[in-house]
Each structure stands twice: as C-alpha cells, then as structure tokens.
Amino acid sequence: MASGVTSQSSARWRPVTGHRSRLARRAPSRVQTAERTVAPSRPIASTQQRGEVVLDVQDLKTYFFTYDGVVRALDGVNLTVRRGETTGLVGETGCGKSVTAFSIARLVSEPGRVMSGKITFRGANLLWGLEKEAKYRRVAKSNRVKVSRSFRRIKAANERLASVRGRGIAMIFQEPSAAMNPVFSIWDQVGEALLLHRGIEIVDGLLAADRAWGESRGLLGSDVEYSSGASEIAHAGGGHAATTAAIAALVHAALAGDQLETRAAADRLGETVSLPTLAPEAFYTVRNMGMDAELLRRRVLRSLRRVPLTRMQRNYLRLRRRQMVLDAELGQVSFREMKTGKPFRFQRRAIQLRKLRSRLRGSYFRFWGIRRRVERPLKEETFWRVVQALEGVRIANPVQIARGYPHELSGGMLQRVMISMALSCEPEVLLADEPTTALDVTIQAQILELMRQLRERVGTAIVLITHDLGVVAEVCDHVNVMYAGLIVESAPVGELFRRPLHPYTQGLLGSIPRYDHPEKELTSIPGSVPNLISPPPGCRFHPRCPYAMPICKERRPESLPQGEDHTVSCFLYESPAEPAPAEPAAAPFEPSTVEPNASLPRGVPRPV
Ligand SMILES: Nc1ncnc2c1ncn2[C@@H]1O[C@H](COP(=O)(O)OP(=O)(O)OP(=O)(O)O)[C@@H](O)[C@H]1O
Ligand code: SF4
Ligand SMILES: [Mg+2]
Numbered sequence: 001m002a003s004g005v006t007s008q009s010s011a012r013w014r015p016v017t018g019h020r021s022r023l024a025r026r027a028p029s030r031v032q033t034a035e036r037t038v039a040p041s042r043p044i045a046s047t048q049q050r051g052e053v054v055l056d057v058q059d060l061k062t063y064f065f066t067y068d069g070v071v072r073a074l075d076g077v078n079l080t081v082r083r084g085e086t087t088g089l090v091g092e093t094g095c096g097k098s099v100t101a102f103s104i105a106r107l108v109s110e111p112g113r114v115m116s117g118k119i120t121f122r123g124a125n126l127l128w129g130l131e132k133e134a135k136y137r138r139v140a141k142s143n144r145v146k147v148s149r150s151f152r153r154i155k156a157a158n159e160r161l162a163s164v165r166g167r168g169i170a171m172i173f174q175e176p177s178a179a180m181n182p183v184f185s186i187w188d189q190v191g192e193a194l195l196l197h198r199g200i201e202i203v204d205g206l207l208a209a210d211r212a213w214g215e216s217r218g219l220l221g222s223d224v225e226y227s228s229g230a231s232e233i234a235h236a237g238g239g240h241a242a243t244t245a246a247i248a249a250l251v252h253a254a255l256a257g258d259q260l261e262t263r264a265a266a267d268r269l270g271e272t273v274s275l276p277t278l279a280p281e282a283f284y285t286v287r288n289m290g291m292d293a294e295l296l297r298r299r300v301l302r303s304l305r306r307v308p309l310t311r312m313q314r315n316y317l318r319l320r321r322r323q324m325v326l327d328a329e330l331g332q333v334s335f336r337e338m339k340t341g342k343p344f345r346f347q348r349r350a351i352q353l354r355k356l357r358s359r360l361r362g363s364y365f366r367f368w369g370i371r372r373r374v375e376r377p378l379k380e381e382t383f384w385r386v387v388q389a390l391e392g393v394r395i396a397n398p399v400q401i402a403r404g405y406p407h408e409l410s411g412g413m414l415q416r417v418m419i420s421m422a423l424s425c426e427p428e429v430l431l432a433d434e435p436t437t438a439l440d441v442t443i444q445a446q447i448l449e450l451m452r453q454l455r456e457r458v459g460t461a462i463v464l465i466t467h468d469l470g471v472v473a474e475v476c477d478h479v480n481v482m483y484a485g486l487i488v489e490s491a492p493v494g495e496l497f498r499r500p501l502h503p504y505t506q507g508l509l510g511s512i513p514r515y516d517h518p519e520k521e522l523t524s525i526p527g528s529v530p531n532l533i534s535p536p537p538g539c540r541f542h543p544r545c546p547y548a549m550p551i552c553k554e555r556r557p558e559s560l561p562q563g564e565d566h567t568v569s570c571f572l573y574e575s576p577a578e579p580a581p582a583e584p585a586a587a588p589f590e591p592s593t594v595e596p597n598a599s600l601p602r603g604v605p606r607p608v
Contacts, residue, residue, distance in 0.1 A: 051083030060117035069143030069533040073099040086462040088472040091482035101431040124338035163331030166197040170427035176414040191382040316374035319362040389420040411438040484540040491566040501568040
C-alpha cells in the first residue's frame with residue numbers, strides 16, 4: 001500500500017481508540033484518547049436516508065490452487081453494497097481487494113476458484129450451483145490440492161452470469177492493458193460492450209430516425225437537399241425548433257467556409273440533442289477542423305444523408321433486434337433461475353429454439369458482400385456512440401483514439417477507455433478497482449465527478465477499491481478495511497475517520513501525511529501482509545499488532561457491532577462474556593471428498 005506502510009517504522013506506531021473496552025479499562029495506559037488524522041467535510045452517510053441493499057456478500061471464500069499450496073486469498077469476506085452509495089474497500093497490497101471484486105463478478109481465473117459463500121445481487125444468488133462445478137482432493141504427502149472441474153457446469157454458470165455482467169455488475173479493471181485485447185481496435189472493444197448491453201436501444205434509434213426521415217420527406221417533398229437532414233435531426237431531437245435552426249446554421253456556415261462560425265454552430269448543435277443521433281460525423285469534423293472547406297462540405301452532406309436505410313438494411317436491423325430481444329429473454333430466465341434456485345429448462349429450450357429459427361431465417365445476411373453492406377449503419381452508429389463515450393471521459397481527439405489499438409495508448413488513456421466502457425453500460429453495481437491510479441490529479445477529479453454523476457443519475461452502487469484515503473474521504477459513504485483476506489472493520493466514512501477502532505485501521509490512518517501538522521511524525525505498521533498459503537492462526541494481524549494477547553493467537557475474532565453500521569473484528573472490543581471454545585488448529589485445506597477415479601472430459605488437460 002502506498003500510504004507509508006513500510007516494513008520498519010521510524011517512529012513507534014501507537015494505535016489510538018476512544019472505546020472504553022474491557023481491556024481498555026484493565027490497561028488504560030495502552031489506549032489513548034481518539035485523535036483524528038483526516039476528517040471528511042461531508043455528513044456521515046448513516047445519518048442520511050440509505051438506499052436498499054443491492055449486493056450482499058456473505059462469508060465469501062476464494063482460493064488459488066498453486067504448486068506451492070493453497071492461497072487463501074479470501075477467507076470469509078462480508079460486504080454490503082447499497083443503491084446509490086459508494087462503498088470503499090481499502091487495505092495494503094495483497095490483502096485481497098481485487099480478488100474480492102473478481103469473485104463478485106465471478107471472473108476469478110485459473111488456478112483460482114470461488115469456494116463457498118453467498119453473493120446476492122437483487123435477490124439472485126450468483127453462486128447458485130457452485131458446489132457442483134468442481135471437486136477437490138488433496139495430493140498425498142504435499143500441500144497441493146487436485147481440482148476436478150466440471151467444464152459443462154462452469155460453461156452453464158458463465159452463460160447464466162452473462163445476464164448480470166455489464167448492465168447489472170460492471171467492472172473497471174486495475175490493469176487495463178491486461179484486460180484489453182491487443183488485436184482489436186478500441187472501437188471494436190468498446191462497441192462490442194455497447195452492442196451487447198445497449199444494442200436494442202441503438203437499433204431502435206436507427207429505425208426511429210429512418211421512420212422520421214420517411215415522414216419528413218412526405219411533408220417536405222423533394223425540397224432543398226439539406227432540409228431532409230435538418231428535419232431528420234429535428235425529429236431525433238424531438239422536433240425541437242432550436243435543433244433545426246442549429247443544423248441549418250451549421251450547414252450554411254460549412255458551405256460558406258467560415259470555420260469560426262461553423263465551429264460555433266457545431267457547439268450550439270451539440271447542446272441541443274444527443275450527438276449520435278444527429279449527424280455526429282459533421283459535428284466532430286467541424287470540431288476538429290483543420291481540413292479544407294470543400295472536404296468539410298462533403299463530409300457534412302454525407303453525414304446528413306446517413307438515413308434512409310435500404311430495405312435490406314432495415315430487414316437486417318429488425319432481425320438483429322429480434323435476436324437481441326431473445327438474448328434478453330434468455331437473460332431473464334437465467335436471472336429467475338438464480339433467484340428461485342430452480343432450473344427452467346423448458347423456457348430456456350423454447351427461447352433457444354426461437355433463436356435458432358431466427359438465425360436460420362437471416363442466414364443469407366452471412367455472405368460477406370451482403371453483410372458488409374447491411375451492417376454499415378449499425379457499425380457507424382456504434383462508432384459514433386463509442387466516440388461519445390470516449391469524449392465523456394475527457395479523451396482528446398476521440399475519433400482518432402476510437403480507431404486506434406490498445407498499444408498505441410498510454411496507461412492513463414487506456415484506463416479512461418476502460419472507464420468509458422464500464423460507464424456506458426450504466427450498471428447497477430460498478431466495481432471500480434483503483435480506477436484513478438494512473439491518472440493525473442485533474443483527470444482523476446473529472447473521473448470521480450463522472451462516477452458521482454452516474455451514481456446520481458442511474459442510482460449506481462459503486463464499490464471503490466483504492467489506496468488513496470483522501471479519495472475515500474471525499475467520495476465514499478461507507479468504508480471497509482481489509483486485511484489478509486478478511487474485512488476487519490466496516491463503518492460510515494465520517495465515523496471511520498473520526499473513530500477508527502481496529503489497530504490496523506489506526507495504523508493505516510496514522511501513516512497519512514498532514515499538511516496542517518507538519519511537525520507530526522509519520523507512523524508506519526511494522527512487518528507486511530502474511531503469506532496467505534499459511535496465514536497466522538487466530539487473528540491474522542497478531543504478528544504485527546502491539547496489542548496482541550494470547551487469545552489473539554488462538555481464535556479468530558468475530559465481527560462485533562460498535563454503534564450504528566460500525567463493526568470491528570478485534571478482541572479489544574469483545575464484552576466480558578462467556579469465553580468461546582478455542583479454535584481447532586487450522587488444517588491447511590479442508591477439501592470436499594471426490595471419488596478417487598473422478599474423470600474429466602476427454603481431451604481436457606488435467607488441472608493440478
Ligand atoms: N492468479 C493468482 N495465483 C495465485 N495467487 C494469487 C493470484 N491472484 C491473486 N493471488 C493472491 O491473492 C492475494 C490477494 O491479491 P489481490 O490482487 O486481491 O491483492 P490487492 O489487495 O488487490 O493488492 P493491490 O493493492 O496490490 O492491487 C495475494 O496474496 C495474491 O498473491
Ligand atoms: S484481535 Fe488482532 S487486532 Fe485485535 S488486539 Fe488481537 S491481534 Fe490485535
Ligand atoms: Mg488489486
């Protein structure tokens with residue numbers, strides 16, 4: 001973790017707490033009065049009206065089966081995410097923040113597996129059927145565990161989860177260069193996500209513009225060439241008079257070769273209606289300028305003539321729409337299956353049959369020459385939507401970037417492309433894994449503002465993973481502190497910064513430099529996050545905790561409520577109740593048994 005957590009402390013680290021616990025009463029000298037490092041200016045979320053729980057994670061366990069042994073990356077994570085709120089996830093490097101996000105989206109790759117737990121998204125259990133996906137067997141005389149996967153069930157689970165990913169749960173990856181495919185252009189990759197999740201909307205827009213053109217032509221007759229374009233755009237903008245006037249001004253200025261006036265008209269036009277539906281090529285052409293008046297004139301005219309569609313193009317779009325609707329219906333069936341815990345095989349097969357019929361009916365569109373022509377309007381429309389999405393994340397020259405490839409972009413640009421992809425789906429839950437790490441502070445502020453706007457407009461619940469406690473204080477409503485695969489403290493942001501209870505949280509906050517107290521020495525937490533193949537028994541923080549007691553080495557502390565929405569896992573805050581029985585010595589791994597000769601499908605390499 002970046003915030004000053006080093007292996008050797010220059011100043012002795014002193015955790016602080018305001019809680020008068022059993023231990024605090026016994027040893028008052030060890031517990032100091034609360035003193036806060038960063039206090040957010042915003043009110044505490046718990047005092048405000050809170051949204052419904054949209055994502056609930058209970059006792060989530062994710063392991064990686066490596067040659068050295070089983071890495072217990074998550075060992076019982078609990079997390080609650082509410083609609084319209086930003087939930088922060090903080091902790092040192094390697095404590096399991098990214099694995100938590102991957103596990104929620106069910107994107108953990110080999111050799112990892114989500115082992116158990118419950119992930120409930122809008123009432124649907126995303127881990128439905130998990131126990132049948134794989135079986136585990138320990139390899140004799142070693143730390144290794146053999147995993148026998150059922151590839152058929154894993155494929156079925158992935159198909160089910162496709163109904164949730166994108167518009168339900170979207171993710172901004174920590175490493176965009178690894179998440180993007182180097183052989184496809186930015187347009188291809190962002191456009192694919194757009195077509196997959198908002199395809200029906202895009203096709204509907206094209207068909208509506210085509211209809212509007214037909215109607216306006218009937219009204220206007222064969223009037224001036226540009227009138228059809230102007231009225232088409234006016235229709236797309238809801239027949240707004242201002243739009244018609246703006247497009248007319250744009251065309252006239254472009255024809256007159258007046259660059260300044262053209263640019264001003266393009267800006268006025270951009271203010272009146274959404275860009276993709278109204279001659280976007282014209283808009284961006286005049287925006288970028290730098291071309292001669294004749295070329296400009298031709299581009300403007302061409303873009304205004306994007307509709308009408310040919311009959312074949314119209315048929316193709318209708319067919320694509322039908323297929324998208326069937327995909328959406330299949331998604332609904334999958335969601336119902338996860339919600340009720342029962343398979344709906346009959347409905348699923350019926351939809352798959354209809355899909356097959358529709359594919360056969362449109363098979364003549366598959367011929368290359370035909371496909372290229374019929375696909376053109378949809379491709380162009382998607383391209384301009386991608387350009388608009390890129391402009392939304394403040395990328396300069398979005399047209400050129402959309403045509404480029406991932407290797408041509410800097411790390412910060414790639415990160416913004418990834419953010420644009422996630423934001424354009426307008427998801428219900430956005431898992432943002434360090435979304436602003438590679439960005440300049442100015443762009444960082446703009447991206448955080450974009451996420452805030454999305455949250456307010458769509459009610460998106462954001463899980464923000466970050467190392468930057470300043471960002472957490474500024475944008476989060478609730479914060480979860482993670483250590484070695486567990487959530488050790490969870491509280492509303494104001495409460496956490498004012499009254500951190502867990503010694504680890506206190507250590508993290510103590511390592512932030514303060515400009516208003518330059519004389520204050522920075523503290524650090526000695527040691528580092530343990531190896532998760534053989535984590536320390538009991539409280540995983542005990543080797544680094546100055547308050548460690550004998551019980552901390554024996555038992556894992558439970559999550560204890562400490563006020564409204566505030567929980568902490570630490571024996572310092574346990575009330576003097578009955579002592580719980582000591583935890584049995586942790587076995588390296590407790591796999592479920594499998595038949596000794598469980599076989600895998602033919603041709604599939606045996607995982608070890
Ligand atoms: N593919 C893998 N194989 C083996 N172990 C893995 C794999 N991916 C993650 N891990 C382990 O899971 C643990 C958590 O990793 P994770 O990437 O979630 O950390 P993080 O908190 O996101 O760290 P950072 O802040 O550096 O991004 C680490 O101990 C890591 O070694
Ligand atoms: S439970 Fe963990 S954090 Fe709390 S005092 Fe014991 S070792 Fe420290
Ligand atoms: Mg990470």
